[in-house]
Every structure is written in structure tokens, then in C-alpha cells.
Amino acid sequence: AQSVTQPDARVTVSEGASLQLRCKYSYSGTPYLFWYVQYPRQGLQLLLKYYSGDPVVQGVNGFEAEFSKSNSSFHLRKASVHWSDSAVYFCVLSPTGNYKYVFGAGTRLKVIA
Amino acid sequence: DPKIIQKPKYLVAVTGSEKILICEQYLGHNAMYWYRQSAKKPLEFMFSYSYQKLMDNQTASSRFQPQSSKKNHLDLQITALKPDDSATYFCASSRDRNNQAPLFGEGTRLSVL
Numbered sequence: 001a002q003s004v005t006q007p008d009a010r011v012t013v014s015e016g017a018s019l020q021l022r023c024k025y026s027y028s029g030t031p032y033l034f035w036y037v038q039y040p041r042q043g044l045q046l047l048l049k050y051y052s053g054d055p056v057v058q059g060v061n062g063f064e065a066e067f068s069k070s071n072s073s074f075h076l077r078k079a080s081v082h083w084s085d086s087a088v089y090f091c092v093l094s095p096t097g098n099y100k101y102v103f104g105a106g107t108r109l110k111v112i113a
Numbered sequence: 114d115p116k117i118i119q120k121p122k123y124l125v126a127v128t129g130s131e132k133i134l135i136c137e138q139y140l141g142h143n144a145m146y147w148y149r150q151s152a153k154k155p156l157e158f159m160f161s162y163s164y165q166k167l168m169d170n171q172t173a174s175s176r177f178q179p180q181s182s183k184k185n186h187l188d189l190q191i192t193a194l195k196p197d198d199s200a201t202y203f204c205a206s207s208r209d210r211n212n213q214a215p216l217f218g219e220g221t222r223l224s225v226l
Binding site: 004032034036041042043044045046049051090094098099100101103104105106 | 117144146148155156157158161169171203205207210211213214215216217218219220
């Protein structure tokens with residue numbers, strides 16, 4: 001069965017610090033992977049997606065993620081966070097590349113001054 | 114302006130009643146979906162429609178019935194409401210079923226008392 005694990009339910013970082021949000025997936029094939037962000041009282045917005053090729057993918061607002069098949073991971077990174085990055089981040093797996101998403105539980109990021 | 118409109122944003126219902134959640138998209142998309150986000154579970158896929166036809170149903174209960182009166186509409190009727198139905202329901206859409214990364218609406222937060 002496919003699954004996504006985000007081991008950190010909450011992460012707090014200082015503004016200007018670097019960030020890594022962890023994501024591990026379980027899937028026997030080659031996955032399609034996404035990161036979405038959910039700001040308070042809003043819907044989900046796509047940050048970035050990985051299908052194949054370069055394991056480091058760039059997204060919006062300075063976010064990037066690195067795919068590792070050997071580690072079954074797809075960690076999200078940002079070099080310098082801003083207070084406006086405070087939100088919930090979801091790692092998402094799509095075994096077939098379409099809408100049948102498998103969501104992680106989400107990581108709530110809090111950026112403090 | 115939001116391209117996927119969900120109404121209402123907040124909804125309170127009594128156990129045993131029936132409610133309809135509205136979703137309209139103005140993106141010209143042919144595929145629409147419903148997802149559910151509850152406190153107890155990660156966000157999960159419920160239904161997919163393509164050209165107004167039901168394509169996938171991953172909701173076990175027949176109390177949840179999607180309704181598509183127009184190509185750009187996909188409402189969700191929920192009957193015999195239970196407190197466990199309390200969740201945020203997200204509508205999403207994409208150009209077609211094979212298109213990656215659907216766009217999400219802002220959700221309808223349903224509370225069943």
C-alpha cells in the first residue's frame with residue numbers, strides 16, 4: 001500500500017533561518033511527488049512537483065525539494081524563511097500521476113521573529 | 114479572484130439532517146474532485162468526475178452523493194449527517210483526469226452537532 005509519512009507534526013524556525021521539512025513515502029514504483037501549502041483558512045496551493053529527471057526541483061517562493069529513490073524521501077527546503085511562510089505543508093504522492101493523491105498528515109510550520 | 118468557488122465557507126448542521134456543498138469552477142476544466150480533511154485523518158480523495166460523469170468513488174458511504182448539473186459544477190450532497198462527518202471538504206479541478214496537480218478551492222468547513 002502506498003503511504004506518505006511526515007515525521008514532524010510541528011516545526012518552529014526563526015525568520016531568516018534555513019528550513020527542511022521531511023517527507024518519506026512508501027511506493028514500489030516510480031512516484032509522482034508534490035508539495036502543497038495550506039495557509040490559514042485557505043485551500044491548498046501547489047509549491048512544486050516531481051515527475052522524473054533532476055532530483056532537485058524548484059518551486060515557488062524560493063522552495064525546492066530533493067527526491068531520493070534510495071531513501072524514499074522527498075524533503076522540502078528553503079534557504080531563508082520569512083514569517084509569511086508560516087503554514088501547513090503537505091507532502092503528496094500520486095502513484096499514477098493524477099488526482100488520486102495520497103497525502104501526508106502535514107507539518108505545521110511556525111516562523112518566529 | 115478565486116477560480117474555484119465553494120459555498121458556504123462554514124456550515125453547521127444537526128445530526129440526521131442533510132446538506133449540500135456547492136462547488137463551481139471557472140477554469141474551463143473538464144475534471145472535478147472532492148477531498149475531505151478531518152482532524153482524525155490526513156486529507157483524502159473522495160470522488161472524481163470527468164465531463165459530468167462519475168469516474169472514481171473512494172467513499173464507502175452512500176450518504177455522500179456528488180451531483181453535477183453543469184460541466185463546471187460538482188456539488189456534494191450529504192444525507193443523514195453524523196458528527197464524524199465534521200471536516201473541511203475541498204473541491205478541486207484539473208484540465209482532465211490525467212492532468213497532474215489539481216487546483217483546490219478554499220473549502221467548506223462542516224460541523225455536525
